[in-house]
Amino acid sequence: MLKNSQNNETCSDSEIHSDAICLPNAEASIAELAYYKSENRGFEPGHEIEDWLAAERAFYSGSEIIYD
Numbered sequence: 198m199l200k201n202s203q204n205n206e207t208c209s210d211s212e213i214h215s216d217a218i219c220l221p222n223a224e225a226s227i228a229e230l231a232y233y234k235s236e237n238r239g240f241e242p243g244h245e246i247e248d249w250l251a252a253e254r255a256f257y258s259g260s261e262i263i264y265d
Contacts, residue, residue: 227252 230252
């Protein structure tokens with residue numbers, strides 16, 4: 198069972214479409230992408246939000262992230 202965080206509804210696995218994104222997995226993937234972007238920069242502080250947003254864009258668009 199999955200719980201919809203917006204309205205606290207639950208749904209069974211049979212109700213979930215095959216193209217649905219499991220948010221805990223999506224968030225973990227985005228965090229990993231943001232981490233690698235930060236690592237490539239030497240963990241220079243002050244770019245956390247920029248890294249996260251770039252990772253989100255890359256994840257949801259299916260494109261590769263550029264680690265600059």
